Amino acid sequence: MENVGKLFGVGVGPGDPELITVKAVRVIKEADIIFTAASTKNTYSLAVEIASPYISSDASIEKLFFPMSKDVKEVESAWIKNASQIAQVLKQGKKAVFLTLGDPTTYSTFGYILKKMKCVMPDANIETIPGITSFHAASARLNRILVEGEESLLVTSGAFGGDRIRHVGSVENVAIVKAYKNIEDINKALKETGLDNRCVAVSKCGRENEQIIENIDALEKRTPDYWTLILASK
Template sequence: MNPSTGTFYGIGVGPGDPELLTLKAVRMINHVDVIFAASSIKNRHSLAVEIARPHISDQADIRMLSFQMSNNEDEKETLWEENARVIMAELEQGKNVAFLTLGDVLTYSTYGYLIRIIQQKNPGIPIRSIPGIPSYLAAASRMNMPLVEGEESLLITSGARGGKALRKFSGCAENVVLLKTYRHIKDINDALAEAGLRRNSRGSPGAAGKAK
């Protein structure tokens, strides 16, 4: 660890309710010198910042990093590296820096790509990950639906390719959570019906469901 560098904090801000941020997340948000968050190239809005806004000082130094949604892996890697270098420049000046992310900081998060690059470029930078409540846990809580009981297993997977993952893993676990489902609801519903699971499934922004 290089004592002259700041610490990089990944902070999960939870599923959307500002009251669901952890006490540690709030404390670290107000501890750091610079707060970064992801925004699209089209605008400078960050939902993660808006969720955390009630806990952020009016004097906070908040900066947006643009992450273009692309299917080109080289383009995405280049943009991740550019943004990682922006963060590293602040850390190497001795500043403590946070990156805010929706849900949990290490579950389908841009932060995961950033820390991989930072660890490669400067292994001496200390990194601390502050977990947040992921969307599927908030969804299950809203529906008062236990996700696993007894000796059951739970599979968490992406719905970004529609029902493909569900068809692949059907029967591997008693309970399945599909995240990132927003563009493929119909195909996912079709896959559930094909597996005879539609009746026992529940839909929610977190896409949590029993697959018994």
Template structure:
């Protein structure tokens, strides 16, 4: 083991617009020795790398790590640990490394899983997490709509299980955000409509990316398959 273990930086690159990367993230990306990012197993594409590319020197190595799109927890865990070992090889050599993540590193992010595996390898590993702007924060800004005000409450939930999380709540929050709503958008829309208090819902596809689209009428999804990067913001009507 090297006498000095490198630092792992979890870098949130924001939702899509390169100008939404923080100054601190940009500064770190210009100084680390190596950059890692999750990539598609199909074509090795990494949206996070594309977003951050202007902030990374051409001489800095970028390693794209393929993660399987599977619901098998054992296969997923295996991939996390294998990639953590790959990252640790650089850290053990004394190199500082950045792991890029869309949005924020501590909100529905691959970095959280990687970090746990790294700490299993070396509990005292130096870590610094740099927060990023989440997709739903950017979406609220695009809509010019406050997420919550005063004593209001906010629920941020994965759309992987449809609208069941909202249905189970006796006291409905004033605002609900469904992330990655693409597979279950119709059930999510139904759950919002079933609430005793009426909600006003809007969808945003690929928020802050060049081909961003705002959906004002959720009925459109009855005849259209949503994109993977689809989120829904539902606010109780006042």
């Protein structure tokens, strides 16, 4: 199978095109085809926008649709379909890149692709290229140390509220990504666990319209923004 191509899962970082690694830039420039995730409700891809300075004019861009649904069969079917589409490209001997925001192994759609590729094309040549996460970018933007000494750090999603935060135990620092829809419950959980002492939210980090919100209660009065994260410490 010498003619088989290769798939790269590439993290493009949190939003600033200058925060893409040198290796990721090289791979993007060399790609025959660029894959990116899109929802059935929104075809726009921030990942493509971030990587656009490095995408060759000869490369084609394909959007893979991932339904925002609770129907397990519908979702599984979409994942298999997308992985099969990528497999067909690899069988043509092409170099494919799947772009993802932040890091490909951290709350990333690429994780689903990786799992399904093992089903549809077990011998596929795949390489994952790490990217800078949103919480690392936010801590750098704030000149704030995420963790030091013997401290621990919990990275969790706030998409379904603050229950994960309520079980942090002895964890001193928390990074909450996807802090948008259930912010009221997230705020409540932070206060219950004493993590509201040093708490700050960052929206659209490193991008135009970036906002730093030091009063997290104010988040409850804002229109929910998917690109919001919270850093909190005891």
